[in-house]
Amino acid sequence: MLTYTIRRLMFAIPTLVFISLIIFLLLELAPGDPMAEVPLTVPPEVKQKMREALGLGQPLHVRYLKWLVQFFVSEPLHILSNMTGFNLAGDAARLISWQSRSPIADIIAERIPQTLWVVGMSYVVGVLMALPLGIISAYKQYSWFDQLGTFIAMVGYSVPTFFTGVFLIVIFSVELEWFPSIYDTTLRVVDWDTFVLQFKQMVMPVFVLALYNAAQISRFMRASMLDNLNQDYVRTARAKGLKEQTVVLIHVLRNSMIPVVTVIALGVPTIFGGAIITEQVFKVNGLGQMLITAIYANDLPMVQTLTFIFAILIVLFNLIADILYGILDPRIRYE
Numbered sequence: 001m002l003t004y005t006i007r008r009l010m011f012a013i014p015t016l017v018f019i020s021l022i023i024f025l026l027l028e029l030a031p032g033d034p035m036a037e038v039p040l041t042v043p044p045e046v047k048q049k050m051r052e053a054l055g056l057g058q059p060l061h062v063r064y065l066k067w068l069v070q071f072f073v074s075e076p077l078h079i080l081s082n083m084t085g086f087n088l089a090g091d092a093a094r095l096i097s098w099q100s101r102s103p104i105a106d107i108i109a110e111r112i113p114q115t116l117w118v119v120g121m122s123y124v125v126g127v128l129m130a131l132p133l134g135i136i137s138a139y140k141q142y143s144w145f146d147q148l149g150t151f152i153a154m155v156g157y158s159v160p161t162f163f164t165g166v167f168l169i170v171i172f173s174v175e176l177e178w179f180p181s182i183y184d185t186t187l188r189v190v191d192w193d194t195f196v197l198q199f200k201q202m203v204m205p206v207f208v209l210a211l212y213n214a215a216q217i218s219r220f221m222r223a224s225m226l227d228n229l230n231q232d233y234v235r236t237a238r239a240k241g242l243k244e245q246t247v248v249l250i251h252v253l254r255n256s257m258i259p260v261v262t263v264i265a266l267g268v269p270t271i272f273g274g275a276i277i278t279e280q281v282f283k284v285n286g287l288g289q290m291l292i293t294a295i296y297a298n299d300l301p302m303v304q305t306l307t308f309i310f311a312i313l314i315v316l317f318n319l320i321a322d323i324l325y326g327i328l329d330p331r332i333r334y335e
Helices: 002-029 044-053 060-084 104-139 144-158 161-175 192-229 232-239 244-274 276-282 287-296 300-328
Strands: none
Touching (some): 002 060, 002 300, 104 144, 104 192, 104 276, 104 300, 144 192, 192 276, 232 244, 287 300
């Protein structure tokens, strides 16, 4: 297992380098000019100096290599310097946002707690909802519970998150006034009252994303359970006199989780990008909202960095899913 993990990590390095090149070239070819927001009264020679200060006057390959070195070397050293107190980075250049003129790593560090609170919590809640819903729906196939679960899953998966978000705002914020419609990112939990406020403002965005995630995962869980419930080993386990709870929750569930693990693992990085619309609806000041703002402002370093971080998460959770295969299925061995 360790040899396989190391081999996969070594293979991931050229994969990520290739992905970073594709992202860089696509964003360079995209229309838009960082100087478009500069007033027309600014002289052309001043605009040219501003472009040179942003590094736009350098050749394409030089800018790509500088961005690559800053992402993999300079920024990790600066992060370690802030954590340890030692000056490990020296005078190494940092990735700077064109829009705010601040280090991108510092901006992400400020925004990521909000995204993890809302998006991360919604994914955990969605998985906890989806697994029992899929298991019971498969075990009681065509029952009223299965029909209800299928209806909820179809609604949750087919209705866009922005519509669900607006619908909840109209009902629970405007009409009933139970929950706030705007997420207050400045709120700090220091006592019971602030905890209640934090809980109230998290309910609607977490529910919107959890419903979408649960709808997708529960369908995979149900289909995988149905495939395994009719297998020979299930009939053999029942014939040996094992309890039905043991047969379903240990033998069937363990084998059924193998394809579901892939869906859950690969869904983790996609929720950061998929939550962009939800963060816009509820005004959550997270990574998704920051990505939209950077795209509008033609902030290429910010867009490149965030997009590449999402790509790293996809490759990483692919590896995690493969490792979990070997844990869940004894027949799978990595030499």
